[in-house]
Amino acid sequence: MLTALEVFTTVAVGLMVGVELSVAFVMNRIFAALPEDAGQLARAHGGRMLGALMPFWYIGSVVLAGVWAVAGRHRHGTGLVLTAAGLLIVSVLMSVLLLVPINNRSKTWTPEDRPADWKEQSRRWDRYHYARVAVIVAAFTLLVTALA
Secondary structure, three states: OHHHHHHHHHHHHHHHHHHHHHHHHHHHHHHHHOOHHHHHHHHHHHHHHHHHHHHHHHHHHHHHHHHHHHHOOOOOOHHHHHHHHHHHHHHHHHHHHHHHHHHHHHOOOOOOOOOOOHHHHHHHHHHHHHHHHHHHHHHHHHHHHHHO
């Protein structure tokens, strides 16, 4: 049973990392290459779509890593799992404190009512997102290492 939890947690976090890497290095670059209005509308739509899904994924990953750490507390690699869980908590805090406020604003913008500094706010979100991606990649790496 513990092995299934370890594998499920690692896959769930790995898929989350893949989605977030795709946003950072594929989707946002595609959106940036679109004409200005279309790119901004695409980012707004992405913010609505992923903004509805990702809280469950992030919090679920923290819970899964926590359950793994408790259930496997006597097994090799528990310190790595605890550290990964801590990093996942950091990623949730980064999301709530840094990214969500910008996302909540930007997901409602249209070309007619977006603020004059919308591009700067988008670039700030991107910078925070790169940092969050680094944190979850580190957490994923620790989980994979704990399995080895």
